[in-house]
Amino acid sequence: MTGRIGNIEGLEQDRRRSVGIDIFLAIADLVVACAVTWLIIWYFLMPSAHVSDQDAGADSPANRPWRDPEDWSKWGADLDSRSHRLLRPTIISALLTAPVLVLDLFDRFGPELIPSWLTSPWVQAILITPVIFYCGRGILMDGWKSMTEHRCSPDLLAMLATSLAYLYSLATCLAGSLLPEGSRSPYFDLIGVVITLLLLARVIGTRMEASLVASLNHLTEIRPASGLVADSKHPQTVPAQILARDRIRPGDLLLVRTGERPAADGVVESGSALVDDSELTGGDRPRPCGPGDRILASSKILEGRLSIRVDAAGDNTYAARLVKIIPQALVERSPAMRRMDRIVNTAIALIMILAVWTFMLWLMLGPQPHLAHAVGNAVCVLTIACPAVAAMTIPMAFRTSLETGLAHGLLFTSPRAMNHLGRVRTLILDDSSLLDPDDSESQGVHAESLTRTATHLRSLRVSSLILDGSRQPDDRIERAARQAGVDMLITRLTPERKRECMDRLIHDLTRTSRGVPADRTGQDTASAGEQGRTSLVALATGTTADPKLTARAQVSITLGPKLQADTDDATDDIDLPHPDLILHQGDLDGTGRAIELSRATTQVIRQNLTWSTVYNVIALAIATGICQPFLGWMLNPMIAAVTGALSTILAMLNVRRLHRLRHLRRRWLHLALIDTDQLPTVAARRPQVIVDSQWESMQEGKDPAAAMD
Template sequence: MTAAAKLRFEIDGMSCAGCAGRAERALQAMPGQTEATVNLAAASGYVTLTTATADDIRQTLKTAGYPAREDVIVLDIADMSCASCVARVEQALTAQPGVIAAQVNLASETATIRTLRGAVSAAELAHLVTDSGYAATPRRGDTPAGSETDKITPARNAFALAAVLTLPVFVLEMGGHMIPAFHHWVHMNIGVQTSWTLQFVLTTLVMLWPGQVFYRKGIPLLWRRTPDMNSLVALGSLAAWGYSTVALFAPALLPEGARNVYFEAAAVIVTLILMGRWLEARAKGHTGDAIRKLVGLQAQTARVERHGALIELPVDEVHVGDTLHLRPGEKVAVDGEVLTGTSHIDESMISGEPLPVAKGTGDTVIAGTINGTGALTFRATGVGSDTMLARIIAMVEQAQGAKLPVQSLVDRIVLIFVPVVMGVALLALAGWLLFGPEPRLAHALVAAVSVLIIACPCAMGLATPTSIMVGTGRAAEMGVLFRKGEALQQLDEITTVAFDKTGTLTAGRPELVLLAPASGFDADTVLRLAAAVESQSEHPIALAVERAALSKDLDLPQATNFTAIEGHGVTACVGEQTVLIGNPRLMIRENVDFSPLSGTAQAAAAKGETPFFVAIDGQLAGVFSVADPIKPSARPALQALEAAGIEVAMITGDNATTAAAIAAELGIRNVQADVLPEGKADAVRKLQAKGPVAFVGDGINDAPALAVAETGIAIGTGTDVAIESADVVLVSGDPAGVVNALDVSIATMKNIRQNLFWAFIYNIALIPVAAGLFYPLLGWQLSPMLGAGAMALSSVFVLTNALRLRRISPAMPITSQE
């Protein structure tokens, strides 16, 4: 920051003059400022900056305990054609006072800017970018101002028009070189001067009509000393056109041996690059397919109960608490809770799980899913941007706009790339003029124009963002949401995956796994009476017993005189019988002999289950055992991770016996049990000594570990706190999603490396050829037309390679967790 800038911004958390004073003193102590004041009434601060930045203000206030309020502004930007455009826009934005960080995405043509609230407006930032040469508008609402499909037709039409005008030029000039008889025919019937004049007219039309974009955008940027890809094309084609125009209208200005025309080169350069941009627009149109599919899942209308009548309303007019009716085959309009009816709903488009999920009273339904053959009524619990589908779309868009760490090298290179290319073109021109064979001027022109045209920062700029867009979009279709695009690279580098147990590897809901009746008792009778008693309790174990009885369609009688005995169990009367349910201490207290089934209970406890006894009228009736069942896909998922060379660990707050039993069943060797919530983060740090760690969890107590791990993976069926702390969310709650997330990450990073390798090697290999370095040894001198074709195809190659990610199949199928 070269000059002092006075910045106003909003501050959070101040409740008194003391708070304002502390915030003010913190700002005044911050290096790089000359004046700082805080206004409590307006909840704002004013700082005159010299060398400090908006991020310095943010960090200072965060440390002081009074964080600055932040905004995220999205701009839609037109006219960016290459990575150097991206770098310049980012440079202009980050230099603006009040901007904390800015990320520009060439593939989606957007800029995401994090600012201090109140310091700068979206309109001001859009004006700044527009002044830099790239038309920008603030994003309104949640949808882009335009889509890539809107650009395909104009790009195709521009190429088609240029091709029609260029074809006669190419045939007249190159046809004569390839077919001597045609050259003689042109010379005899049309004449060289007439042929050159016709080429001049058609080439000029190509440049001024379909090709005007290169000059309209490239020349002003040259004057601003911020040249981009358009500038290179403009310089190259103008050089060929200008030289040819002099040769046609003022030949005396050129040496006799150099009086040649290169109109076909100028026309073909423009035409081929327009073709490349058309193909690029077509390919880029597919990179956002995933988002368009997700948006297409949203229902447009809903049948809602209002004032005693059933009416059809636009989905935007549905409110939380409304009762909605869902017919067979209809799309669920908003998130809700089923009130009446039963059905099966296809949730594959959200979770990736192929089988329809049974729904009944109390179950949740998700916007965008498809109802089966049953009819349901449900109460709206999430509408608009609060539905799961809307949150998924927002997560995917955020991830697609991310910039990976691997991109930082590219950014540093492309910022100076175009000026360096222009320097190389000048050196090539000078070298040929000084040392080249005759006609030197013609050779020098071909070399300089070829260097300008062959250089392609477009491919560099598209290499990373297109792969991110396609990879994260495909992952979303598989039920894996990358909340942060950076997680794509981080997940590719992990060496250990640590899992929480309850709700992550297990269902998180106890189920009855053992019912052993005592001699003289029937299992169903014991279960029926026990469930009648437990139906009076909300304890998870009681609910497990009740569910087991209902699953067998047992009729539960009414229990009376229910009493909970703290630390022991419960008792109640069912008809004329007294039922006692609890641990050994309760049996001892009530003088019930439980020795006949004590061995069974001990064996269940050794497996990590929770056993308890049932007595009827003072006599042992049976032993029950409940356990949190392991999710069906947990073991195959862990085996797949280990097969990929990744160490698996389990970190749980459960006791060592239960943890050891679950770990043994799953084949996990590294187990840390009895870990308090705050200790989970420390456990992750210990694992990080071996390398980067991914932690998978679902609860509030997992949030610290999710935040500390290089990659936090939240089970989508878990708490909002866990999801907000995570980098990746598995919508279905299936551990197989971890394997799929890793597979997508590996495939996407491999794709990015391929793209970057191609983009860099292309330039490293072909720029020297274009400059003529191999001419003395091998006689190689690249034609500007071939350079233009290669340049156009390089971007198309990168985009086509990225689109291969759409074909990624799930490494493991998602299964029902019911």
């Protein structure tokens, strides 16, 4: 009896000792988790990390090639070679991962069908080790670089997940007998799948960038190095000489023949030819050119001979300006990009913290085997998270839309410009955008183009307004405005009065969703949260517009490839930035296409960001194992890895849709070909015509914004 009581007391002491050890281990786990959490916050999120808004995200795969706008041309060959370099390790990774997956399936469902030596984890280790250290070397190095620079990047999550899985799997090979039963299953198959899918995503992203860079490099390659220049005073008697394009000056007489490209911009003085400038303007067919027509440098003469009087040469040609503007647009990081970089940096740090606490809580409170469940769920959290979608969406969408716009004669000069164009609700047309520049008397009006533009803008719920300062005796602009059915026409304006009207219209027509006026830059002065819903006013001008009027515009649109800042010496004291949109072909309806493309880009960005937010919240909740107490089910790390990688690839393919946009192309083509007499403009709307003398009474009484409703 005494011995039995002693045994009971011994068991009770062992139980108390075990409980004490469990409490000690639980406290130790909590202390370690808190310490690692503080370390992550201090290392990545504290100001000591020294991550500026401009540098955050600058080294991501989506932004790295555009760091230096001066050296952008070399990135074409670099991207092409990088795509080939990525393709080889991707194929090798897939080939080495495939047998590991097959062996894992046989081991789970038919171990008797394969030899016993194939079920050894060392076989998988031999196959996967080259995958992680050779094929995935770039991912590991990028992740390590991010960590040393105090930056949180998707590559850092991939490095942590694959490193944790590889070390645990290697431990099962070296000391599997020392691990508890149920904790001896390696994760080599998971490592192979993660590396392969991430490499595939990099290949897709690199090829998307390479397609844009190839088209930009083509602009440089087609620029002729020299041109045949005739003597301006004696073109018939003095032999022509070949000059380098940098030596050609305005006023020179440039001679071009069939198959050649002019080395400077100018106006045809004599001759006729069929000219293809689609590579510069996005035109769909060659156009015949004769005396008085404008020719751009790098256009191709398909047939004929031309004598061109040069008015822009060297770096002032449109092709040269295009080569400078596009890289600057790609380098510029909009406030939305910088804000998203900060959000992604914080989100990745929180994901790492979540993985730490998932590991510790499962190790402390989870069912047996504790270690296997802790490692599995922590790896699930790191691999299923998809912050790369939010990080890459805005820059990749802008680059894709930029390439699409160039194919349709549209050049967005910056991501901010594209964002602003998508928020335009009123388009002001200056008379310089309506007058035919080829008409020496300035009496020609693009009536049909105005009709198509007004119809297109109405379908987009964008109001159209004309500022007429031409003072034409027969009121051609007024008749064209009435025929097109624009919303308002303010006529007989002097340049000073036109600028005053522009300021008043911007003040009254720029409204946020709460009705609070925004300033000239489109920023809501009342609340930063309303800025994304601010309606903006755009101004479309020709190449002869008043520069002071253009400088007042919230969103500036220039029609025609001749940029005013290069030719107007009288405006050197005015700070004239690049216009937000350049319409290569000078087609007024390009404004509607640009607004529609900008809105489609914004829609794709919102779709990806919404998908990324909803997906990450749900996926991370499932990956932590929160369903196990209720459903008895936990997420397989393999499924988590595949889901995380595929979500990134699907987001890239969604951005890729901006290359096609079949429904928009059909609309644009139908509107370009339809007879304007068939458009429902004359009977549908009548413009409110305001003479300049009536503008004062309108300022004192009725609000111009009311007339646009």
